[in-house]
Amino acid sequence: MSRTAAVLGSIVFLSLVLGLVVVFCPYIFCYWRIAAPFFGFFPFRVIGVLMVLVGLIMLLDCYVQFALRGLGTPAPVAPPPRLVVTGLYRHVRNPMYVAIVAAVWGQGLFFGNWQVMRYGLYLWVGFFAFVVFWEERALRRKFGQRYLDFCAEVPRWVPRLRPAPVRD
DSSP states (O other): OOHHHHHHHHHHHHHHIIIIIIIIHHHHHHTTOOOOOGGGOTHHHHHHHHHHHHHHHHHHHHHHIIIIISSSOSSTTSOOSSOOOSGGGGTOSOHHHHHHHHHHHHHHHHHTOHHHHHHHHHHHHHHHHHIIIIIHHHHHHHHTHHHHHHHHHSOSSSOOSSOOOOOO
8 A cells, every 4th residue: 555545544544533433422422511520529620631632642643653654554444564563552552542542531531421431441341352352363363473572572551661672
């Protein structure tokens, strides 16, 4: 896939993911109405805003890495032909899923809405199952030892503070 096609495909897929998963679904649960902060603790709102911002920045960085380094998109129909092990992927194997859940939970904290928090939990459980039962197997078949070495160095969900010594 050409770099231009990868960038355009990533923009389309990002719009769908952001639009549906990160914006529309949380909106359905809370209609963006701000309730009292959880446990009356106002700093949860600030933490929520920071989580949304960090999640969105992480997501954008991952899409750029997929398009420019991997020459593909995050969409399963047009995956990158190259294993992406740069950027945030040196800290955590699944930064896109972490970013999406962070952005959703951040909205839950900001709006003080338990339904949005529960939705984020369901997303994470779905992502976990997808990664463990399909994605990791597919990546092992496609990239072999290179992917196994990557897995040995980089944790699945909880980011490393120092970047892994994985080479592109």
